[in-house]
Amino acid sequence: MRAVHIRPGPSAVMRHLVIVGEDLGRLIPLLIRLQSSFHVTTVAAVDDIATRALAASGQPSEMVVGLSGHEQLARVDELIRRRPRILFVTSDSTSALSTRIKDAGGLVLSEDEPSAVLVATLAAFSDRRHEVEST
Numbered sequence: 001m002r003a004v005h006i007r008p009g010p011s012a013v014m015r016h017l018v019i020v021g022e023d024l025g026r027l028i029p030l031l032i033r034l035q036s037s038f039h040v041t042t043v044a045a046v047d048d049i050a051t052r053a054l055a056a057s058g059q060p061s062e063m064v065v066g067l068s069g070h071e072q073l074a075r076v077d078e079l080i081r082r083r084p085r086i087l088f089v090t091s092d093s094t095s096a097l098s099t100r101i102k103d104a105g106g107l108v109l110s111e112d113e114p115s116a117v118l119v120a121t122l123a124a125f126s127d128r129r130h131e132v133e134s135t
Helices: 024-034 049-056 073-082 096-103 115-134
Strands: 002-006 015-021 038-044 062-066 087-090 107-110
Touching: 015 024, 024 038, 024 062, 024 115, 062 115, 073 096, 087 096, 087 115, 096 107, 107 115
Parallel strands: 015 038, 015 062, 062 087, 087 107
Antiparallel strands: 002 038
């Protein structure tokens, strides 16, 4: 497992974002697109990414999981139950796995979505989480 850390400039105060996935080559462009809005840690997992994401889910951060289509469905379901505001990204948002995630209440976006859509979605997750925590 490899992790890549990109740190924001000294004047920026940013939330932490963890990006987890199988293919570092597919994760790096996502990392680059989001690094201006988040302090990003990218984890390339060689085994089931849902398992890695579960391991990282105790961290106080936003999370994006890059789907490969090889994930164990039970682990993905568990991840959604534990962390309902996780953002899944995939190259095939119409796949059976994407449909199952959506049916379970998860959110799946195309990895080709504009950066503004990804950032706004993550910000909405974060804002909603803080609303729930403060009530």
